Structures are given as structure tokens and as C-alpha cells.
Amino acid sequence: MKLANVLVAFFVLFNVVFIKKIHHTKTSLWLFGAIAIPLLLDLLFIWNNSSFYLAVKATEKHSLFLIFPLFILGYKGKLDLKRLVKHYRGLMLIVLTILFIRYIFLYSDNFLKYLKGKHLWEMGYHFSNSFGNHAPALNMVIAFIVVINFYLLLKDERRKWKVIGNGFMFFLSFFFLMYVNTRVAIASAVFGCLIISFVQVFRDKNRKRTVKTILLTFVLFVFGITVFLKVFPYSIKKFTEKSFADMDKVGRLDEFENPESQIYGALVTRVTIWKSTLELARKKFVFGYGATEAKLALFEYYKKTNQKFLFKYKFPVHNQFLDYFLKYGIFGIIGLVVFFSVLGYLAIVNKSLIMMFFGLHFFLSNLTDDFLILFSGISFSAFWLSVFGKITLNRNIRFEKN
Structure with a gap:
């Protein structure tokens, strides 16, 4: 937050210097x-x-x-949304990659523990806390990046090098999404990708090529998810058993013997x-x-x-x-x-x-x-x-x- 405040201050200063470029209309107000x-x-x-x-x-x-x-x-x-989101996702993925590498070096004991399948319920929260962030807030942003990458993957499908680049960024961002592992963000990102797939199939003139790209992405996605769940199996339990368990105890949480480990999240x-x-x-x-x-x-x-x-x-x-x-x-x-x-x-x-x-x-x-x-x-x-x-x-x- 401190770094963000510094950047916001520079943003304000920059706009004050070029204040003549700022103009509001009734609609903008x-x-x-x-x-x-x-x-x-x-x-x-x-x-x-x-x-x-x-x-x-x-x-x-x-x-x-x-x-x-x-x-x-x-x-x-004027602002170009496609160009802006391309820069945004690139910058965010660079930052996330640096933070993840930093995490592996500084918290190697925790990372190795998670690889062994121990205490996986804390995995995403510990990573986020390592740089002063909140896991659901971080994953909310990552989910947006995942969908941006998937959207660009389908939009730039006619150029092979762009498909490869966008595909790599999509899977990298999805890895971060799964590692932080908050349910709403993951469900939202998957739902977003499904909507984009459906709409793009009907929007694109070359439907055959779009369908091929979606199917290839889906196959690789299933393979990647399978590998991830083999390494971090707690995600299955989190999304099935834990999500809607004990709903008969609403308003009676103190009846649990150990609520911290059973129902904290x-x-x-x-x-x-x-x-x-x-x-x-x-x-x-x-x-x-x-x-x-x-x-x-x-x-x-x-x-x-x-x-x-x-x-x-x-x-x-x-x-x-x-x-x-x-x-x-x-x-x-x-x-x-x-x-x-x-x-x-x-x-x-x-x-x-x-x-x-x-x-x-x-x-x-x-x-x-x-x-x-x-x-x-x-x-x-x-x-x-x-x-x-x-x-x-x-x-x-x-x-x-x-």
C-alpha cells in the first residue's frame, strides 16, 4: 500500500503538470x-x-x-483498451513471477512443505501475506488477468507466435490463480473463460480455427489441472467437502471443538x-x-x-x-x-x-x-x-x- 500511495502521488503530480489536457463534459461528470x-x-x-x-x-x-x-x-x-490490458497483464505477471521466486527462496521450508501436501489450507494465504497482501484480494486481480489472457489468446489466434505467447501467459496466470487458491476467484475465472469461449465461437468468422484453439487450450488446461491437483490435492477437498459442509450449524459455530481448523474459512x-x-x-x-x-x-x-x-x-x-x-x-x-x-x-x-x-x-x-x-x-x-x-x-x- 505504501508503494501504491507513492505511485498514486506521482500519477497526481503528472496530471497536475499536464492539467491543460484535462477537460470534463456534462456526461463525464x-x-x-x-x-x-x-x-x-x-x-x-x-x-x-x-x-x-x-x-x-x-x-x-x-x-x-x-x-x-x-x-x-x-x-x-483516447484510450485503447486492448493495448492497455496487454501492458497490464504483462506487468502483473512479471511482478507475480518475481514475488513467487522471492517466496521460494525466502520461505523454502513452507514451499517444500506444501509440495509434500502438508498444511495446504494455508498455502495461498501464506504466499499473499509474504508481501503484505490479502489472498482473496490478490486472487480477484489474478482472475481478471486469467480472463484477459484467455480473451487475447482467442483474439490473436491468427498469428502463431502470439498464440504461443498468450497461451504461456494464460497458463502462468492460471497457475498463480490455483496456487493462491481462493474459491470465488477460481470459479469466476472459469465461468468467465466459458462465456468468452461461447461468445467468440459465434462472433468469429473463422469458427473452425477458434474452436480448434479452444479445444487445444481445454486439453492442455485439463492436463495442467490434473498435474496441479496431484501435487496440491487439498484443492479437491476444499471445493467439494469443505465448501458447503456443516451448513446446519449456521449461528452455532461454538459447537465445533476446533473451529480454527474446521471452519475458519x-x-x-x-x-x-x-x-x-x-x-x-x-x-x-x-x-x-x-x-x-x-x-x-x-x-x-x-x-x-x-x-x-x-x-x-x-x-x-x-x-x-x-x-x-x-x-x-x-x-x-x-x-x-x-x-x-x-x-x-x-x-x-x-x-x-x-x-x-x-x-x-x-x-x-x-x-x-x-x-x-x-x-x-x-x-x-x-x-x-x-x-x-x-x-x-x-x-x-x-x-x-x-
Whole structure:
């Protein structure tokens, strides 16, 4: 986050130097407002906090919803989405590869332990924590890169060297996705690749070649997954036995003898958290508990209802809609519906598979986590929403004349 803040500062400084290249229209300002909804909710409900200082601190991390749309939507030039995602996936894969090699050298004992099939439940989290990241947030980004690579693999299929390069990057990114091993990100990426395969078969004039590329990729994919599961077999258990186990124990987590090893990351734990959040949020249905008070109120509710396991580990909400409901009441839900509707609108207007997947992927990710409270989720969504918005503005000359 510290490095990211430095880069954001350079981004702001660069745009201030070239401020004459920034120009907003009425349409861009409307888009600006829609993208900035998380920040606007903080500002509109700043009165609903006991500490003004803490309220300002909570608002500070949402400042990217001001910075990115301000400079990206207002940029007078045009953006090439395909070129941008190519650079993005390349840079991210270089960074991930360097971090993985670093991990193998610095944490060789852990890596060898995982290769032997021991403690695989912690594998992805330990890797992410080794450079100060959160596994679900990291895998949310990696899933997007996987789908970008698959999309480019099918789009550039007519040039063999590009097919080889895109194929290599696809499998490399999928390896990282499986190693970090968070369920929602993996399911979302696989679903995204299936959608792109289906659409491209009907879009492409040379369907035969596209089908061949998809089938070859599928065969290699199955082979790669088989090898991975042989080395890291816990993934099978995680996706089958553990995912939906013990759902009859919702609200009764303390009945487990060892909940840390049995249900720490299980769905039953999250459903119990959501149940508690809903019970608490209903008490302040209209305006909520405030950005700084909501989390503390939830922890206190765990204690009050004698949920020792949840109170011990201070579990946050793990659902962005419920998190905003708890913080801002019904206005938080309405704000998020508008926010995600804008993502859907941009995808439909541009008829873009990448935008469509991003919107669907970010929506699904926020059903089981609350990424708009994390710097990684804030920066990820604020940047790409601003880029998609700018590309939409450039589609029609009317926007530039407003």
C-alpha cells in the first residue's frame, strides 16, 4: 500500500503538470459521480460518526474514487483498451513471477512443505501475506488477468507466435490463480473463460480455427489441472467437502471443538456473520451505524449474543452489500446497486467482453467479501471503472461536444 500511495502521488503530480489536457463534459461528470459513489456515501454520512477525525481517515482511502475518475475521465485523448490490458497483464505477471521466486527462496521450508501436501489450507494465504497482501484480494486481480489472457489468446489466434505467447501467459496466470487458491476467484475465472469461449465461437468468422484453439487450450488446461491437483490435492477437498459442509450449524459455530481448523474459512462461518449483520443492521435500517462505528457495533453484537469464535477473531462482514447496509442503512444498498449498474451499463454500451467479465467478477467477489473497504479493491475498481468510462465517452462524438 505504501508503494501504491507513492505511485498514486506521482500519477497526481503528472496530471497536475499536464492539467491543460484535462477537460470534463456534462456526461463525464455524471459518470464521475456514479464511480465516486463509495466516496460520496462517506461524505454524505460523515455526520453519523462519533469521531470526526476517524470519519475523515475512513474517507481518505476512498479518495481514489476522486483521483482516478477526475484525471482519467477528463483526459482529452483516447484510450485503447486492448493495448492497455496487454501492458497490464504483462506487468502483473512479471511482478507475480518475481514475488513467487522471492517466496521460494525466502520461505523454502513452507514451499517444500506444501509440495509434500502438508498444511495446504494455508498455502495461498501464506504466499499473499509474504508481501503484505490479502489472498482473496490478490486472487480477484489474478482472475481478471486469467480472463484477459484467455480473451487475447482467442483474439490473436491468427498469428502463431502470439498464440504461443498468450497461451504461456494464460497458463502462468492460471497457475498463480490455483496456487493462491481462493474459491470465488477460481470459479469466476472459469465461468468467465466459458462465456468468452461461447461468445467468440459465434462472433468469429473463422469458427473452425477458434474452436480448434479452444479445444487445444481445454486439453492442455485439463492436463495442467490434473498435474496441479496431484501435487496440491487439498484443492479437491476444499471445493467439494469443505465448501458447503456443516451448513446446519449456521449461528452455532461454538459447537465445533476446533473451529480454527474446521471452519475458519468455510461458508458456514460467513453465513453466520451475514446473519448477525442483518440482525444488527435492521435496528438502524435507514441511516446505519456510520463508517467508523459499524465494525465496532458488529463486534459488540458478537459479544452480546455470546458468539465467542466470531468475537475472538473479530470477523468483518465479508459481503459488501451487507457492509454498506450496516454502515449507511438502505442508502448504502441503493448506492451499491447504482455503482454496479454503471459497470453493467458500460459493458453493454461498449459490447465488451472484458468489461462484462470485470463487472460480473467484481460483483460476485463482493458477495463473499467486502473489497470496497480494502485499498486493493478500491484501487482495482476505481482505476478500471474510470478507464471503461473514458472509453465509453470516446465512443460517441456527442460526448466531446457537450
